[in-house]
Amino acid sequence: MTDSLQRISAMLLRHYYLFRGSWTRIFDLMYWPVLQMVIWGFITVFLNQHSNWFAQAAGVLIGAVLLWDVLVRAQFGFTLSLLEEMWSRNLANLFVAPLRPYEFGLSLMAMGIIRSAIGVVPAALLAIPLFHYSIFEMGLPLIAFWSMLIMLGWSIGLGIAALLFRFGLAAESYAWASIFLIQPVSGVWYPVEVLPGWLQPVAWALPTTHVFEGMRAVLINGTFRWDLFASAFALNILYLALGFGAFLFAFARARQRGQLLQSSE
Amino acid sequence: MPSLAINVESLTKIFVAGAAPAVDGIAFAVPPGRICGLLGGNGAGKTTTISMLLGILVPTSGRIELLGHDMRRHRFRALPQINFSSPYVDLPGRLTVRENLTVFGRLYGVRDLASRIAELARELELGPLLDRKTGSLSSGQKTRAALAKALVNRPALLLLDEPTASLDPDTADQVRGLLENYARREGAAILLASHNMGEVERLCAEVLMMKTGRIVDRGTPAELIARYGRDDMEQVFLDIARREEA
Numbered sequence: 001m002t003d004s005l006q007r008i009s010a011m012l013l014r015h016y017y018l019f020r021g022s023w024t025r026i027f028d029l030m031y032w033p034v035l036q037m038v039i040w041g042f043i044t045v046f047l048n049q050h051s052n053w054f055a056q057a058a059g060v061l062i063g064a065v066l067l068w069d070v071l072v073r074a075q076f077g078f079t080l081s082l083l084e085e086m087w088s089r090n091l092a093n094l095f096v097a098p099l100r101p102y103e104f105g106l107s108l109m110a111m112g113i114i115r116s117a118i119g120v121v122p123a124a125l126l127a128i129p130l131f132h133y134s135i136f137e138m139g140l141p142l143i144a145f146w147s148m149l150i151m152l153g154w155s156i157g158l159g160i161a162a163l164l165f166r167f168g169l170a171a172e173s174y175a176w177a178s179i180f181l182i183q184p185v186s187g188v189w190y191p192v193e194v195l196p197g198w199l200q201p202v203a204w205a206l207p208t209t210h211v212f213e214g215m216r217a218v219l220i221n222g223t224f225r226w227d228l229f230a231s232a233f234a235l236n237i238l239y240l241a242l243g244f245g246a247f248l249f250a251f252a253r254a255r256q257r258g259q260l261l262q263s264s265e
Numbered sequence: 266m267p268s269l270a271i272n273v274e275s276l277t278k279i280f281v282a283g284a285a286p287a288v289d290g291i292a293f294a295v296p297p298g299r300i301c302g303l304l305g306g307n308g309a310g311k312t313t314t315i316s317m318l319l320g321i322l323v324p325t326s327g328r329i330e331l332l333g334h335d336m337r338r339h340r341f342r343a344l345p346q347i348n349f350s351s352p353y354v355d356l357p358g359r360l361t362v363r364e365n366l367t368v369f370g371r372l373y374g375v376r377d378l379a380s381r382i383a384e385l386a387r388e389l390e391l392g393p394l395l396d397r398k399t400g401s402l403s404s405g406q407k408t409r410a411a412l413a414k415a416l417v418n419r420p421a422l423l424l425l426d427e428p429t430a431s432l433d434p435d436t437a438d439q440v441r442g443l444l445e446n447y448a449r450r451e452g453a454a455i456l457l458a459s460h461n462m463g464e465v466e467r468l469c470a471e472v473l474m475m476k477t478g479r480i481v482d483r484g485t486p487a488e489l490i491a492r493y494g495r496d497d498m499e500q501v502f503l504d505i506a507r508r509e510e511a
Contacts, residue, residue, distance in 0.1 A: 003374060010371035014357065017364040021398070088357040093414070096319045097372040098344040252323075258280070258313070260321040261353055 007099050011107035015081060015114075029115055033069040033123035040065040041131040059133045060219050061189065066127070066135050067145055067215060068188050069120050071208065072179055074153025077115025078108045079160050079175040086169055092261045101251045105244065108161070109154050116150065138215075141224045145211050148229070151236040152207045153179075158243030162250035168259065187212045207232040207239070267333030270422045270454030271295040271318065276327035278313050278478075287313045289478035290327070295471070297421065300448050300455040302465040302486075304498075305475030306506045311458040312353070314475070315424050318456070319349055332421055343422075345373055350415035351426035355407070358400020362391060362410045365399055366417055373418035385413040388443055390436075404431040412440065416447065423447075423455045429464060437461075441468055462498035472498070474505050481505060 019025055044061045047054040054060070085091050094104065128134045135142060160178055163171040185199060186208035195203055203209045210232035217225045254260050271294060278288040288310040295301045303311050316322035318329060320340045329336040334343035356365045363382060370378040386392045389409045394402060399410055408431055415423060428444070429437035441464060448455050459465055465472060466486045474482040474489070482489065482505060486498050493501045 006374060007372050010368050013371065014360070014364075014368040017360050017368070018357070021359055021361070021364075084357070088359075089353070089355040090357050092319075092321055092351070092354045093356065093369070094372070095321050096344065096347070096349055097369065098341055098374070099372055100341065255321060256323045258316055258322045261312070261316050261351075 003098075004100070004103055007097075007103050008107045008110070011094075011099070011104065012110055012114075015084075015111055018084065026118060029073070029119040030122045033066070033073065033119045034126060036065050036069060037062060037123040037127050038130065041127060041133070044131065044133075059135070060216060062127055062131060062133045063135055063138070063215055063219060064188050064212060066120060066124050067149060067211065068183070068186075069123065070116055070146055071149040071153050073116035073119035074112040074150045075156045075160070075179050076176075077119075078112035078154060078157025079164075080115065081108050081111040082157075082161050082164060083169075083172065083175060086164065095260050101248060102244075105158065105161075105247055108157065112153050112157060113150055116153065138218055141214070141218045144224070144229050145215055148207055148211045148232045148236055151240060155236065155239035155243035158240075158247040162243075162246035165247075165250035165254040165259065182206055182208060185209070191216065204231075205235070207235040210235070266297055266421075266452065268296065269294050269330070270297045270299075270332055271301075271456060272328075272330040273318070274328045276314070276317060276329060277325045278310075278317060278322065279325045286325070286478050288317070288324075291473075291475075291478075291480045293473055293480065293483070295454045295456060297454050298448055298452045299470045300444070300457060300468045302469035302472040303456055303458045303475060304460075304462075304465060304472055304502060308477075309475040310478040311475055312351075312426060313478075315349070315351070315426060315456070315458060318424060319347070320344065345418065346421040347424070348373075348415045348418055348420040348422075349424040349426070350408075350411045350428060352408075352430055353426070354411075356399045356410060356414060358398060360399055361396050362399055362402075362413070363395040365410065366413055369414050370417045375418050381417060381419075382413075385416055388416075389413050390439070405433060405436060408432055409436070409440070412443075419451060419453075421451070421453050423453055425455060426458045427460065428457065429459070429461060437464070444468060462502055466498050474502075476505060 040061045085094060124135050156179055160175050163174055185195065185203040186206055187203060192200055192203045192209050192213060210228040214225045214228040217223050274292050276288055276291050277286050279286045303314065305311050313322065317324045318331065320336055331343045332346055336343060366382045367378060370381060375381055386395055389412060391409055391413055394406055399407065402410060412428060429440050432440060444455060445468060447453060457468060469486060472483065472486055472489060473480050489501045490497060493504050495501050
């Protein structure tokens with residue numbers, strides 16, 4: 001256990017060194033969440049002036065954009081940390097060391113949290129003076145939503161890692177694009193009832209839908225929906241199990257095909 | 266210490282069903298303290314063999330035992346005592362040499378890591394390079410940094426693919442001396458894939474000649490040179506490489 005933690009901390013140290021030596025990387029992490037927050041903040045100001053509904057549901061859009069970015073940055077953070085190893089042709093060095101695949105996976109998960117925090121926290125703090133909106137006022141429900149989105153970010157990251165092990169850097173574009181496939185059916189900006197009937201079951205199969213419906217319940221009605229939290233959690237457990245299964249299966253296949261030594265295109 | 270650092274039996278790798286094996290039923294053993302050369306032309310199966318020994322490639326069949334551990338079942342017991350270096354693999358370029366050695370030292374659970382890094386810096390003349398980004402080094406300097414990473418855990422078994430590639434003759438000579446001393450001092454076994462026949466003659470107590478996935482000949486460099494009636498290993502290598510094509 002101690003040895004395992006030391007190896008995971010060694011992987012985190014590797015990424016700390018990377019950030020320490022490259023401030024542009026940190027700026028890059030913050031750039032998009034801040035930009036998105038500012039755009040949706042101004043849209044909120046405009047809508048507040050022209051819609052009673054939005055005036056009563058202050059912060060729904062800014063809250064949504066910040067929480068959505070928690071998910072996006074968690075998945076990017078996971079995947080990018082793997083891509084860094086592939087770009088630098090370092091995977092074989094890592095896997096001939098006593099680093100277990102699950103330890104590597106756990107280090108990527110930790111990096112998902114860290115990169116997500118570096119990206120989203122500054123945007124959330126900036127929303128306070130700019131738009132008089134503090135997502136932190138949500139209190140404990142925020143922690144529930146945050147953890148559910150981080151878990152889904154890990155699951156998607158694990159699935160993309162499986163693709164990267166299988167197809168190498170040829171699958172890199174999926175690392176950036178996959179997450180946005182679920183955005184239209186996640187109820188981020190609008191309630192799930194807006195979707196056509198046949199699409200709603202798809203939406204409810206995603207933890208994100210439960211999180212964003214739950215967020216609206218907190219912000220509009222002032223109630224925390226335990227039922228939504230429970231279903232998001234159950235779905236996340238399922239997807240994490242599937243993601244880890246795909247990750248370990250793809251890793252085992254990569255060892256059979258010899259792709260760990262040559263993990264480029 | 267186990268009596269054999271490497272013990273390979275009937276090792277085979279077939280990447281595509283029906284195609285010729287990349288490695289075809291090879292067997293060899295290397296005792297501790299010995300440097301063994303793995304020679305062969307491109308596509309002979311050297312890198313595939315080393316990858317299987319390291320556990321990053323699963324054999325189709327056969328048995329690998331490293332430092333007394335069966336690599337199929339107990340790979341993670343052996344890996345802390347093994348290391349490798351290959352031109353197909355790089356250290357992260359945006360980290361300094363010291364940072365890279367720190368990360369890998371921690372991955373291998375090296376005690377008193379700062380002293381070990383200082384020791385390696387002295388032996389491989391890396392002192393002035395320790396705080397430079399690895400990606401900014403010349404290819405020869407990168408090779409030395411990769412060797413430092415390969416030695417950071419004082420491995421009992423070292424697998425090296427072209428360890429002196431892109432080094433100038435003076436530095437290459439120093440590195441060969443370092444490897445000789447390391448094997449002698451630590452009782453470590455080294456499996457060395459190289460195209461530099463002078464290097465093989467100097468370092469290797471035994472040479473395995475590979476061709477189309479098989480070990481087609483083996484012996485000490487002197488034995489092979491005598492067997493083929495040649496003056497040096499370069500001529501032996503050419504004889505073997507061209508033998509069946511003639």
